[in-house]
Amino acid sequence: MDQDxxxxKExxxxxxxxIPxxxxMTYGQIAxxxxxxxxxxxxxGIAHFGNPSLPWQRVVSKGGYLAKGYPGGVLGHRQALEKDGIIAKDYRVPVDELLWWPDKNE
DNA sequence: CGTGTGACGCGAG
DNA sequence: CCTCGCGCCACAC
Structure with missing residues (x-):
């Protein structure tokens, strides 16, 4: 194989x-x-031009702040999160409670 | 090989 | 609490 x-980006x-x-998850965390x-x-950058089928809505900035580049702005992001059962308080989400890490227990 | 760029992060005032 | 600014690094051209 050429390269495994x-x-x-991949x-x-x-x-x-x-992300369940x-x-x-935060950008820095994923990075x-x-x-x-x-x-x-x-x-x-990948999020903006990545696969739109991915749950980018579950990806937020550090501290749980919504993404400003999301379709519709933070407002669109907030509604997308609510669809996942996540309630965004103002322009922020309880990342302290919903922050998730792989390998660790859910 | 050089340059630009941004859905970020964080320190400082 | 807020605003300002720099660093940062993979990737496209």
Whole structure:
């Protein structure tokens, strides 16, 4: 095989797909799991042009703040989260309670 | 090989 | 609480 080395982008997509419903992950968190804890911005770039079938709505900024580039803005993001059962307080979500990590228990 | 770029992160005032 | 600004790094051209 030419390369079994998945690109950072591929890793991110794979991770986002692993986020269960009702849980949240931050960009920096995903970036770290993908191999670069400082490439949080890269994760955002992928989100905008990544596979729209992925639950990007479960991906939020550090602290649980909604994504500003989401279709419809943070308002659209907030409604998308409610569809997953996540209630966004103002423009923020209880990330302290819904923050999820792979490998760890759900 | 060089440059630009952004759905971010965080320190400082 | 808020605003401002720089760093940061994978990826496209």
């Amino acid at each position: 080395l998945p690109t950072f 890793e991110v997509i794979s991770i986002v797909r692993t 419903k009702g849980r949240l 770290a799991l993908a191999g670069s804890p400082r490439a949080a911005r890269i994760v955002g």
